[in-house]
Amino acid sequence: GNSVTQMEGPVTLSEEAFLTINCTYTATGYPSLFWYVQYPGEGLQLLLKATKADDKGSNKGFEATYRKETTSFHLEKGSVQVSDSAVYFCALTFTLNSGGSNYKLTFGKGTLLTVNP
Amino acid sequence: SQTIHQWPATLVQPVGSPLSLECTVEGTSNPNLYWYRQAAGRGLQLLFYSVGIGQISSEVPQNLSASRPQDRQFILSSKKLLLSDSGFYLCAWDRQVGYEQYFGPGTRLTVT
Numbered sequence: 001g002n003s004v005t006q007m008e009g010p011v012t013l014s015e016e017a018f019l020t021i022n023c024t025y026t027a028t029g030y031p032s033l034f035w036y037v038q039y040p041g042e043g044l045q046l047l048l049k050a051t052k053a054d055d056k057g058s059n060k061g062f063e064a065t066y067r068k069e070t071t072s073f074h075l076e077k078g079s080v081q082v083s084d085s086a087v088y089f090c091a092l093t094f095t096l097n098s099g100g101s102n103y104k105l106t107f108g109k110g111t112l113l114t115v116n117p
Numbered sequence: 118s119q120t121i122h123q124w125p126a127t128l129v130q131p132v133g134s135p136l137s138l139e140c141t142v143e144g145t146s147n148p149n150l151y152w153y154r155q156a157a158g159r160g161l162q163l164l165f166y167s168v169g170i171g172q173i174s175s176e177v178p179q180n181l182s183a184s185r186p187q188d189r190q191f192i193l194s195s196k197k198l199l200l201s202d203s204g205f206y207l208c209a210w211d212r213q214v215g216y217e218q219y220f221g222p223g224t225r226l227t228v229t
Contacts, residue, residue, distance in 0.1 A: 006167075007211075034217060041122075043207050043220035089160070093216075105218055106153075107159040 004090050006108035009018045013080055022074040023064075023090035031092040033057075033073040035065055037109070038087045047075075047088070067083050076117050080115045087112050118146035123208050123221040130219040130228055136181075140208030143189065148210040150191040151218065152183055154203040167191060169183050204229045 007022040025031065033053045036044040041043045049085030053068035073090060090108040120143045130136060142148050152164040163176045165183035173183050180199060184192045191208055205225055209218040 030218070036220075039222075041225075043223045044209075046217045046219070048218055104163060107161045 001094060002031070002094075002104070002106045004092055004106055004108035006088075006090050006111050008111070010112040010114060013113070015082055015115055015117050016079045017115075019075070019077040019113070020086075021088055021090075021113070023073045023075065023108060025071050025073065025090075025092050027071075027094075028092065031094050034063070034065055034091045034093075034105075035073070035075050036063070036089040036091060036107075037089070038089065040086070041076045044089065059076060080113070082115050082117050085113055085115045118218045119210075119219065121208060121210055121219060121221040123206075123224050125224060126222065128227070130198050130226065132200055132228055133166070133197045136193070136198050136202070137208055138193040138208075138226075139187065140191040140193075140221055141189055145189070145210070145212065147152040147188060149213060150185060152191065152193050153207040153209065154188070155207060155223075161207065165193070186196045198228045200228050215218075 005024050035047040036050045037047045038044045043117045047058045047062055050057040050062055050066035053066050056063060056065045062075060064075045066073055075097050087110045089110045091105050093105045122141050124139055134177045141199055152165045155161050155163055160198050163169055167173050167185045169187055181193060181195050203226055207223045208221040209229055210219045
């Protein structure tokens with residue numbers, strides 16, 4: 001089945017540090033890939049996405065590139081802020097045409113990021 | 118624009134009591150709807166999804182049930198809550214399977 005593996009947290013950084021959160025996936029075929037962010041006590045918000053190999057998703061200074069050869073979608077930000085403190089989820093899904101149970105949005109377990117001033 | 122609402126925001130219920138959580142979506146029609154549960158310190162577990170009125174699929178057998186009485190309304194229920202039902206319940210929607218989902222603010226359920 002499909003699965004997503006994220007680096008174990010928590011991750012603690014100082015403001016303006018460089019961030020990388022690793023995400024690798026296992027899937028048959030070519031899924032769409034997402035990063036979601038969850039701020040304390042809130043629901044999930046879509047941060048960025050990529051739908052095909054070599055696509056780069058970007059938003060709010062965060063970037064992730066869909067690497068088919070390494071089945072990865074690592075999240076990066078050049079300079080984090082205190083306001084980036086949240087839980088980050090990597091996820092994948094397939095379009096309906098893929099059939100089977102691939103419709104599901106499969107999540108990683110989440111990585112807690114804490115940014116200190 | 119589309120918005121998704123969930124209520125209540127928080128709920129404390131005794132073991133064995135019933136449950137009803139509601140989710141509504143505005144600004145779109147015929148959305149796919151989803152219920153997830155997030156246990157403390159863990160990832161998301163898909164509980165139910167619906168592609169239309171009255172159409173419910175269950176992902177995990179348990180003492181919860183879901184219903185979709187109207188196009189943009191999704192309800193999560195239980196006749197008798199268990200301690201293990203505690204968690205953060207999230208409703209989500211999407212326009213088409215395989216695309217990004219949009220999540221509600223969630224309901225924090227504590228079963229005592």
